Every structure is written in C-alpha cells, then in structure tokens.
Amino acid sequence: DLQLNYYSKSCPRAEEIIKEQVIKLYHKHGNTAVSWIRNLFHDCIVKSCDASLLLETTNGIKSEQTSSRSFGMRNFKYVNTIKDALERECPMTVSCADIVALSAREGAVMLGGPHIELKTGRRDSKESYVAEVENSIPNHNDSMSLVLSTFQSIGIDTEGTVALLGAHSVGRVHCTNIVQRLYPTVDPSLDPNYAEYLKGRCPSPYPDPNAVEYARNDRETPMVLDNMYYKNILGHKGLLLVDQQLVSDPSTYPFVVKMAADNGYFHDQFSRAVVILSENNPLTGEQGEIRKDCRFINKK
Numbered sequence: 001d002l003q004l005n006y007y008s009k010s011c012p013r014a015e016e017i018i019k020e021q022v023i024k025l026y027h028k029h030g031n032t033a034v035s036w037i038r039n040l041f042h043d044c045i046v047k048s049c050d051a052s053l054l055l056e057t058t059n060g061i062k063s064e065q066t067s068s069r070s071f072g073m074r075n076f077k078y079v080n081t082i083k084d085a086l087e088r089e090c091p092m093t094v095s096c097a098d099i100v101a102l103s104a105r106e107g108a109v110m111l112g113g114p115h116i117e118l119k120t121g122r123r124d125s126k127e128s129y130v131a132e133v134e135n136s137i138p139n140h141n142d143s144m145s146l147v148l149s150t151f152q153s154i155g156i157d158t159e160g161t162v163a164l165l166g167a168h169s170v171g172r173v174h175c176t177n178i179v180q181r182l183y184p185t186v187d188p189s190l191d192p193n194y195a196e197y198l199k200g201r202c203p204s205p206y207p208d209p210n211a212v213e214y215a216r217n218d219r220e221t222p223m224v225l226d227n228m229y230y231k232n233i234l235g236h237k238g239l240l241l242v243d244q245q246l247v248s249d250p251s252t253y254p255f256v257v258k259m260a261a262d263n264g265y266f267h268d269q270f271s272r273a274v275v276i277l278s279e280n281n282p283l284t285g286e287q288g289e290i291r292k293d294c295r296f297i298n299k300k
C-alpha cells in the first residue's frame with residue numbers, strides 16, 4: 001500500500017530532492033509548476049497514478065501524449081531533470097509515478113497553493129493506455145453531468161470536482177479551444193467586454209493549431225493557484241465551456257460561490273481532492289516496475 005514517507009529508508013532525501021528540483025525549474029521556467037499540476041490529472045485519471053502518461057512513442061508503445069486530450073501539454077522534458085537528480089542519489093529507487101505526484105504537490109506550493117501531504121510507494125506502468133485517454137478525460141465542451149460522473153467514478157465528489165477545476169486558475173488555453181465561444185457569434189454566457197479581449201487574443205475563427213496563440217486562464221492572477229478562478233467564472237469570464245458550466249449547473253454553483261468567497265476553503269477542498277486523485281488505483285508491491293528513464297519501460 002501507499003504510505004507516508006515510503007522512501008525514508010531506501011532514499012531518505014527523495015522528497016527533498018524533488019522539491020529542490022521543482023523549485024529550481026520554477027525559477028528557470030515558471031510554467032513547469034503549472035505543467036506538474038496538469039500532469040497529475042492526466043496521468044492519475046487514466047487507469048492509475050502510474051506515470052503511463054510519461055511514456056513516449058517507441059516500438060510497440062503509442063504515447064498518451066499523442067491523444068487530442070493532451071493538447072497543449074508541455075515541459076515533459078523537465079521530468080527527466082527531476083528523475084536524473086534522483087538517479088544520481090538513489091539509482092532505480094524512486095518511481096516516475098511518485099515524481100508525478102510529488103512534483104504536482106511542490107508545483108502547487110510554488111504557485112501559492114496549499115501544501116498537500118501525499119503518500120508514496122506508487123510503481124510505474126509497463127504500458128501506455130492511449131486508447132483509454134478519451135474515455136477517461138472529459139472534453140472541454142462535454143456536459144457537466146458527464147464531467148461529474150467521470151470524477152465520481154474515481155471517488156471524487158461534486159465538491160472535490162469543483163475544487164480540482166480550480167487548477168484553471170493558472171496556465172493557458174490555446175485559441176483552438178476558445179474560438180467556438182467567440183465566432184461567428186459570442187456565447188451569451190461570456191461577459192461581452194471579456195469576449196472582446198479574447199477576440200484580441202484570438203483574432204481568427206480558424207486558428208492554426210500549431211501557432212502559439214492562447215489566452216491565460218486567469219487574467220487577474222495567472223500564476224497563482226487561488227480562488228480568482230471562481231470569481232472569474234461568476235463574472236462570466238470562464239475560458240472553457242466546462243469552466244462556465246460550473247456556474248450554470250445548479251449542482252456545482254453553490255460550491256463555486258463558497259470557493260469564490262473563501263480561498264482557504266478552496267485550498268482545503270483542492271487538497272482533499274488531489275489526495276484522492278493521486279491515490280487512484282496505484283500499482284504497489286511487485287506490480288509494475290521502477291523505471292530508470294520515465295520516458296521508456298525498462299529493457300529486459
């Protein structure tokens with residue numbers, strides 16, 4: 001089973017090393033911290049928190065990163081920086097799955113979020129589950145009831161789901177994911193002034209998907225994991241349809257109001273939900289393996 005401080009004997013400085021590396025990377029590329037949080041969601045909700053997301057396409061393996069749901073994900077190469085630091089201290093000991101979990105935890109701290117106590121001892125998958133990605137991760141224009149039932153299926157309740165979407169208080173969205181709400185007519189659930197601003201960011205209804213055209217998720221505090229997200233969506237300034245639906249759906253709306261009013265409550269609920277997400281169906285004991293390189297399964 002997962003336990004607190006799983007590496008206390010085998011690699012006592014493991015958690016400290018991950019923290020040091022996340023801090024270092026944050027100072028070089030602030031958005032790495034944002035990526036670690038998104039990685040946790042995209043890895044853990046697909047089958048298990050098992051670093052399946054990190055596998056690259058090679059003979060016999062098609063990477064989950066190639067799924068359309070992974071669009072916009074970045075900074076995977078810096079996972080290697082963290083793993084290399086761990087390998088130097090304790091070779092073949094710390095799993096990539098625990099790097100996913102703990103880097104997300106430290107990323108949240110760097111972005112002014114809560115410090116979350118997480119168990120460790122996850123092991124790494126020996127396969128990619130690319131075919132399951134689209135069923136496991138909702139699309140940004142799916143209905144709220146589908147989103148809620150997806151999270152429910154891994155034990156995250158409505159309140160926890162509302163809190164997790166608060167991760168959209170940081171980071172960016174590319175224009176391809178926004179333009180349906182701007183052209184040919186502006187979605188009436190968008191604040192008209194905000195829509196004008198977004199049109200400035202995304203001037204074409206047909207953005208080149210390879211162009212680096214995007215808007216920040218939260219114009220107010222784009223690099224702070226705070227409850228500004230909920231204030232924004234209450235003010236009709238949500239970027240994705242899924243964000244705006246938290247306000248229009250009567251089952252989620254009361255939690256939005258509460259989180260908008262109380263950053264501490266948001267952080268508590270976010271922490272609670274991250275723990276559940278990070279403990280989804282882990283590989284433990286003799287299951288899976290400890291990868292040497294997070295991008296590839298070990299050679300036999």
Ligand code: HEM
Nearest residue numbers: 034037038041072138139140147164167171172173174177
């Ligand atoms: C139904 C649930 C969700 C949907 C449909 C969704 C969808 C998306 C989409 C479409 C983007 C923008 C990608 C782009 O255009 O570059 C995005 C960004 C992001 N998402 Fe989500 N998301 C969901 C839940 C979550 C959760 C639970 C987390 C973490 C706890 C999360 C963390 C992030 C982060 C941090 C970004 C910004 C990434 C960056 O700037 O590099 N999302 N999400």
Ligand SMILES: [Ca+2]
Nearest residue numbers: 043046048052
């Ligand atoms: Ca996974």
Ligand SMILES: [Ca+2]
Nearest residue numbers: 169218221224
């Ligand atoms: Ca923010």
